[in-house]
Structures are given as C-alpha cells and as structure tokens.
Amino acid sequence: MKQDLDQLISKHGADALWITGAAQHNPAMVYLTGEAHITGADLFLRPGKQPILCHGMMERDEAAKTGYELLSYANFPPTTYLEAANGDLLEAAAQRYVDILKAVGLTEGTVLMYGVVEFGPQFAVAQRLAQLLPKLHLSGDFGGGILLEARATKSPEELARIRHMGVVTTSVVSRTEDFLTSHRVQDETLIKEDGSPLTIGEVKRLINLWLAEAGAENPENTIFAIGRDAGVPHSGGTASDPIKLGQTIVFDIFPCEAGGGYFYDFTRTWCLGYAPDAVQQAYYQVKSVYDQIASELEFGVNPARYQARACELFEEMGHETIRQNPQITQGYIHSLGHGVGLDVHEKPWFGREKDPANLLQIGSVFTIEPGLYYPELGYGIRLEDTWFVREDQGFEKFVDYPMELVLRMKGV
Numbered sequence: 001m002k003q004d005l006d007q008l009i010s011k012h013g014a015d016a017l018w019i020t021g022a023a024q025h026n027p028a029m030v031y032l033t034g035e036a037h038i039t040g041a042d043l044f045l046r047p048g049k050q051p052i053l054c055h056g057m058m059e060r061d062e063a064a065k066t067g068y069e070l071l072s073y074a075n076f077p078p079t080t081y082l083e084a085a086n087g088d089l090l091e092a093a094a095q096r097y098v099d100i101l102k103a104v105g106l107t108e109g110t111v112l113m114y115g116v117v118e119f120g121p122q123f124a125v126a127q128r129l130a131q132l133l134p135k136l137h138l139s140g141d142f143g144g145g146i147l148l149e150a151r152a153t154k155s156p157e158e159l160a161r162i163r164h165m166g167v168v169t170t171s172v173v174s175r176t177e178d179f180l181t182s183h184r185v186q187d188e189t190l191i192k193e194d195g196s197p198l199t200i201g202e203v204k205r206l207i208n209l210w211l212a213e214a215g216a217e218n219p220e221n222t223i224f225a226i227g228r229d230a231g232v233p234h235s236g237g238t239a240s241d242p243i244k245l246g247q248t249i250v251f252d253i254f255p256c257e258a259g260g261g262y263f264y265d266f267t268r269t270w271c272l273g274y275a276p277d278a279v280q281q282a283y284y285q286v287k288s289v290y291d292q293i294a295s296e297l298e299f300g301v302n303p304a305r306y307q308a309r310a311c312e313l314f315e316e317m318g319h320e321t322i323r324q325n326p327q328i329t330q331g332y333i334h335s336l337g338h339g340v341g342l343d344v345h346e347k348p349w350f351g352r353e354k355d356p357a358n359l360l361q362i363g364s365v366f367t368i369e370p371g372l373y374y375p376e377l378g379y380g381i382r383l384e385d386t387w388f389v390r391e392d393q394g395f396e397k398f399v400d401y402p403m404e405l406v407l408r409m410k411g412v
Contacts, residue, residue, distance in 0.1 A: 001153050001363065002032075006047040008146045015109030017045040017146065018138075021117045023062075025219060025260030027342035028114040028147055035259045036062040043068070044104045052104050076100060093121070094128035101133065108135035114147060144347060145357070152339060152347040153363035159388055161257065162340070162365060165264035166386060166399035168214045169253055173268065173401065175210055176203065176251070180243065180272060181410050188245040190272070200224055201239025207253065216255040220344060223252035223267075230269070231375030233334050233382070245273035245409070248379040254344045263344040265367050267384035268401070273409050279379050282372050283405045286381045289313045289370040293336065299393035303337065303360055304353035310336045310370050319372060330374050337367040340386050364389045 009017060019028045023038035032043060032051070041063065042054040054071045055063035063070055076096050085091035101107055113126065126138050141147060154162065183190040183198055190198040204224050211218050225237035230250040243249070252267040269286075271279060292313060293306050311323035311332065320331035339346040348366055352358045360366070369384030385397045 001150060001155055004150050005045065005146070008149055009045070009047050012112075012141070012145050013110060014112050014146070015046065016106055016111045017043075017114060017141075018106075018111050019043040019045070019114045020122070021115035026116040027151075027260070027346075029116075030260055031147065031151055031342055033066045033068075035257075035261055036065050038062050042100065044106060046106070054100055054104075071100070071103060075103070090121075090124055090128060093125050094132060097125060097129060098132050101129075101136070106136065107133050110137045110139060112139055112141045112146065114141065148347045149357055151341050152357075153361050154341065154365055154388070155363065158262065158341070159363065159365070161262045162264060162386070162388070163398045165216065165255065165257060165262055166266070168211070168216050169255060169264045169266050170399050170401045171214065172207060172210045172255075173251065173253060173266065176207060177270070177407060179203070179206065180270075181407050183409075185245060185273070185409060188273075190243045190245075197242035199239060200226060200237040200241045200243065203243065204237065204239070211255050215258055217258050217260070218253075218255045219260070220254060222254075223250060225250050225380070227378050228375045229380075231330070231373045231378065231380035233371065233373060233380065243272070246271055246276060248275075248279055248381060250380050250382055252382065252384065256344070260342070262342060263340055264398070265340050265344055265369075265384060265386050266399075266401070267369055267382045268403065269381045269383065269405060270407050271405055272407050275406050276379075278377070279381070280405065282374075282379070283381050285314070285317050285319075286370050286372055286383055287403060290368060290383050293368055293370070294387075294395075297360070297387075297395045299389060299395075300359055300361070302353055302355070302358050303348050303350045303366060304358070306368075307336045307350045314370075314372070330376070331372065332370070333373055334371065337369055337384075340365045340367060360389055362389050362391055362393065 020042045021029055023029045023033045023036045038059050044052045051068040052071055053063050053068040057072055057074045076099055081092035081096045192198050204222055207222050208218050223236055225235045226241055226249045227247045229235040229237050230248045249270045254265040256263040289310055311321040314321050314332040320328050322333050335350045337350045339348045348358050348364055365388045367384050367386050371382030373380040387395055387397050390396055
C-alpha cells in the first residue's frame with residue numbers, strides 16, 4: 001500500500017521516484033495523484049519528504065487537490081531554454097529538467113523513472129541528463145519491486161472501487177445476455193428486426209455504449225468471440241461473424257473507471273439455445289477446475305502454486321497443458337490468473353514462483369480463469385472472476401454471477 005512506499009524505496013537502494021506523464025490512463029501517476037485532471041506533470045517522491053508535483057499553470061487547481069508541494073512549470077519557461085540552446089529542442093528540454101531537478105533537490109543519487117509517455121523523447125532526455133548530471137543515476141524499476149509491490153495490496157477504499165466496477169461490469173453482462181436471448185432465430189442464426197443476422201461487431205458496440213452509460217471506459221476493448229475465434233484465448237472476435245445457436249461465445253470483459261482508474265476482469269462462456277455434448281463436457285471440466293482451485297486458496301502462498309495445480313488437474317483429464325509444452329495451441333494454454341488494479345494485469349503474478357514477495361496477502365486482488373481451447377474443433381471455454389483477500393485472511397469474489405453455459409432463447 002502507499003504507506004509502504006518509503007520503506008520500499010529505501011529497501012531497493014533508491015533515493016527517489018520520478019513519475020511523469022498525465023494523470024489519466026497512467027497507472028503510476030493515477031495511483032499517486034488520484035486521477036486529477038492533469039495532462040502532463042512530473043512527480044518526485046523522496047523517502048521522508050513531502051512529494052513535489054511539477055505542473056502546468058492551467059492545471060494548478062487540479063494539482064493542488066493532490067495535497068503535494070507544488071512547483072509550476074511557469075518557473076521554467078521553455079522559450080528561455082530554447083533560445084539558450086540555439087533552437088536545439090533536446091538540449092533545451094534537458095537543460096530545463098536540470099533546473100527542475102535542482103529545484104527539487106535531486107542532482108545526485110539513484111532515481112527510478114515511471115510513467116506513460118512517448119518513449120523516444122523521454123529516453124533521449126534521460127541520456128542527456130546522464131551527461132549533464134553525472135552524479136545522478138536514472139534507472140527503471142524493471143522488476144516492479146517498488147510501485148507494483150505497493151500497489152499489490154489494496155486499501156479498503158481501493159477494494160470498494162474495484163467492487164463497484166464489478167457491479168458495473170456484471171450489469172453490462174446481464175444486459176448483453178438479455179439482449180442476445182431476446183432475438184428471434186432463423187436457421188440457427190440470431191436475426192434482427194430488419195431480417196439481417198446479428199453480428200459480433202454490433203454486440204461489441206452496444207457493450208461499449210452500455211459501459212459508457214454506466215460511467216466506465218473500455219480502453220483495452222472486449223473479447224466477444226464465437227466458434228473458432230473462441231478457441232484462441234485473446235481473439236477479440238471477428239466483427240462480421242453472425243451469432244449462431246450452439247457455438248461457444250467467450251465473453252471476456254475488462255473495463256476500468258473513467259479516466260484510467262481501477263479495472264475489473266470477468267469472463268463467461270455461453271452457448272445460445274443448446275451446447276454440443278463435447279462442449280458441455282469440456283465446460284464441466286473447466287468449471288470443476290475453477291471450483292477446485294477456489295476451494296484450495298490459502299493465505300500467504302505464492303499463487304504460482306495454483307497454476308501448477310490447474311495444469312495437474314487438466315492433465316489428469318487428458319488435456320495437454322502449457323506446463324508440458326509452452327508452444328501448444330490447444331488444451332490449457334495460459335496462466336490461471338493475474339493481479340488486477342490500475343492495470344488489468346499486475347501483481348500478484350501466477351507465473352513467478354521464485355519471487356518471495358509474490359504472495360496472496362490481505363488486500364491482494366486477483367483473477368481465477370481456467371480455460372480449454374480447441375480452435376480446430378470450433379470452440380473455446382473460459383470462466384473468470386475477480387477475487388480478493390479479506391482482512392480475516394479469507395477469500396471472496398467481488399461479485400457473484402451465474403455460470404450457466406447454455407442460455408435459453410426467450411423466443412424459442
């Protein structure tokens with residue numbers, strides 16, 4: 001959590017964190033500023049000291065909402081530096097940052113850089129700063145040991161926001177279910193009022209609309225894939241595909257709060273009207289693995305244990321798994337889960353068994369999502385919910401939702 005940051009910075013031998021970019025759709029900045037309306041800023045965190053936020057004058061009121069010490073970019077006019085650099089944009093930007101860093105009190109030591117920005121210009125500036133401030137060592141937190149570690153355990157307020165996103169997400173899922181099952185059917189294809197087939201693309205556009213109406217965003221799109229596409233885990237679905245009875249639909253939806261806030265991740269697999277016997281059997285197997293893993297969750301363990309357990313269970317059923325062959329394209333071919341927060345994929349990881357800090361702790365948020373995929377047989381199946389660890393060290397789904405495979409068509 002945020003209160004652990006000073007300890008984590010010192011533990012990793014850093015002197016400060018430097019976060020840059022906007023305060024929307026920029027997880028590191030959002031985490032520390034609370035989604036202020038800031039289009040570009042630089043935030044400096046130093047253990048034991050008040051954070052300093054450098055901001056534009058037009059956004060001074062938004063910057064003030066953070067409660068941090070403020071430093072306006074107006075004190076460092078770009079034109080002044082551009083004139084001094086004879087029009088050299090890189091040199092002007094680097095010299096400007098030299099003065100900002102001096103004002104912040106960071107001209108030596110190890111500073112770790114974060115933020116969502118255009119990589120090329122930022123890399124060039126960092127290289128030049130290394131020349132201008134040779135005692136300052138700029139680096140990245142490649143293993144995620146500081147910010148990702150702090151973010152790996154959520155506060156009650158963060159958990160409440162994720163729960164709200166779960167309610168929003170499942171309300172849209174329910175709306176989608178009602179929409180699909182209300183259509184009439186002709187030759188096993190869902191038909192619109194004008195007599196044309198209902199397509200994947202049309203459903204996905206409605207999903208985006210319904211999310212927006214609920215105050216959510218869908219920056220990474222939605223997986224809504226049918227038939228063979230459902231057998232490729234991250235196929236988004238083919239927009240022109242008609243929606244037919246008896247084919248698996250993998251509906252994986254992972255929206256976030258407007259402005260790039262907290263995500264929720266959820267998947268159901270549906271067959272409209274009926275399911276072929278092979279699909280029904282595979283569905284029972286995926287559901288049994290989900291239930292078994294959920295029953296075995298333990299506080300304080302590395303979740304990589306459950307990836308190994310899922311592989312074991314599927315192998316016992318006769319399915320090939322990624323543990324046996326990392327290059328497989330059918331069977332159980334992905335991780336059992338991942339952390340969820342300001343990124344849809346974050347710590348805790350289900351594939352880092354050697355990380356001693358990768359544990360299920362109070363406030364951990366993660367998914368459970370076993371699946372089976374047979375694209376050449378025309379189907380794929382995945383079930384997913386987002387879970388968290390309570391204060392009493394117990395485990396709980398944020399939102400419950402039915403797991404039926406077959407959806408009955410109301411007009412049939």
